[in-house]
Amino acid sequence: MAASIIELLKKKKPLLWDGGMGTELIARGLTSDTLPELWNIERPDDVRAIHAAYYAAGAVAAQSNTFGGHPMKLEAGGLADRTEELNRAGAMLVVEARPKGKIAVGDIGPCGAMLAPVGDADPTVVKDGFRRQAQALAQGGVDVIHIETMFDLQEIVLAIEAALETGLEVMASMTFEKAARGFFTIMGISPQRAAGELAAVGAVVVGANCSIGPADMVELIREFRKFTAVPLIAQANAGKPRIEGGKVLYDVGAEEFASFAPLLADAGADIIGGCCGATPEFIGKMSAKLKK
């Protein structure tokens, strides 16, 4: 019986989630010519160690290394026919690292192609890919599925519907930019619309991750909270990423990042973690802040 996020949230709030996966893989030597999901087979010890570091830092949940595990995305590396293998392996690694009483999350990111009107990806094919990914994650034993960093409402709805077929709880996060008129995804979806529609399709937790730093995330969560009573997840980046000398840098340090944890909780976040640039050190400091 998989652990229920909704049941856990009845006992404790906020729940501490993990931080970035890509950042940690790169720190361990992943290069841009290798698809991260391949490490679930070729470098399992490294992936498992990243999950273990997040759990040890105090996170209640860690997310599998399967963000790019949609077959259309894997196809970029000629790996589409290994969709089931790579996602199942990723799920098993986070399950193996999961301490008793904690949560293993199956992670799903965008499919990498655009649906109409921007692109011409076939919704049936896109949904079928999400179904393959979600089923493999479920087979690998995850407790819950988190669909994240989505910007197209149509795509995330397809992903939620496909993931719900596993019978697991499904969480859904979109990624927002701050504009003069407020927060929107790059496809123009507002927090109000995201909150309503994602919950209506069946997501038990909705929210935001990536793109923005913790200060903007506080504002965004406050905005979400105006429009929904559904549990909210917030996973900010360690500031807005910038490129310097071919390296991606983040300006917000662990201490500063952690100082926003209580503010995020006050703004209405039920689950708090990090995204790009947020390492186990960040999560450890957040854990300490939230205990106070």
Ligand SMILES: [Zn+2]
């Ligand atoms: Zn991110």
